[in-house]
Amino acid sequence: DIQMTQSPSSLSASVGDRVTITCQASQAISNYLNWYQQKAGKAPKLLISDASNLRTGVPSRFSGSRSGTDFTFTISSLQPEDIATYYCQHHGSLPWTFGQGTKVEIK
Amino acid sequence: EVLLVQSGAEVKKPGESLKISCKASGYGFATYWIGWVRQMPGKGLEWMGIIYPGDSDTRYSPSFQGQVTISADKSIGTAYLQWPSLKASDTAMYYCARHESSWNLDYWGQGTLVTVSS
Numbered sequence: 001d002i003q004m005t006q007s008p009s010s011l012s013a014s015v016g017d018r019v020t021i022t023c024q025a026s027q028a029i030s031n032y033l034n035w036y037q038q039k040a041g042k043a044p045k046l047l048i049s050d051a052s053n054l055r056t057g058v059p060s061r062f063s064g065s066r067s068g069t070d071f072t073f074t075i076s077s078l079q080p081e082d083i084a085t086y087y088c089q090h091h092g093s094l095p096w097t098f099g100q101g102t103k104v105e106i107k
Numbered sequence: 108e109v110l111l112v113q114s115g116a117e118v119k120k121p122g123e124s125l126k127i128s129c130k131a132s133g134y135g136f137a138t139y140w141i142g143w144v145r146q147m148p149g150k151g152l153e154w155m156g157i158i159y160p161g162d163s164d165t166r167y168s169p170s171f172q173g174q175v176t177i178s179a180d181k182s183i184g185t186a187y188l189q190w191p192s193l194k195a196s197d198t199a200m201y202y203c204a205r206h207e208s209s210w211n212l213d214y215w216g217q218g219t220l221v222t223v224s225s
Contacts (some may be wrong), residue, residue: 091210093191
C-alpha cells in the first residue's frame, strides 16, 4: 500500500497567518492527491483535487501544489472558519489511503 | 442536487450482525463508484472499499477485506456496509462517499455512528 506521511499533526496560528501542511507519498502517485477539510462533528469536504485543482465554491485562500512525491496544502490567510482537521488522500493505486490529519487551531 | 443520506445510529452487542445504508439521489447511481470510510473515535479517516453499482464490482482495502461486505442495490439507489459479527473495535463513525470518475470523493453522507458494547 502507498503510505501518506502528513505533517504537522497539529498547528496553532493567528488569524491572517499563512498555514502550510505537507504530505509525502511513499512512492510516486503523479498528481493523484486530494485535500479534505473536516470540521468538528461533520463529514469531510473535498477542497482540492489532483494536487492543485480548487473545487468549485472553495475560497481562493486555499491552494495545493506538488513537487515529486511531496505535496503542500496552503491557507494563505487563516480565517476563524478554517478551524478544522485537514487530510490528504491519494488515489494513485488501490487501496486509497489518507494522511494522519492536521488539526488547525487559532492562536 | 447530489445527496447521500445514511441510516441512523446503531447500538449493538459484540457478535451481532449489522447492515447500514447510504441512499443516493440527484445523480446516476449506477454509474459512479461509491465507497465507505471509517473514523474511529478521535482518530483519522480510513478508506474501506468501493463498489460500482452498475455491475457490483467491489474493491476492498486489505485492512477490511473479509471483515465487512459492501453491496449495492441499483434499483433503489442504495449502498450498504455490513458486518456478520461485530466487535467492540468496530465502534466508529462510518461515512459513505461518492467517487467521481477521477476517483475524488466528491460527495459524502452525514455519517452513521456504530457503537458496539456489551
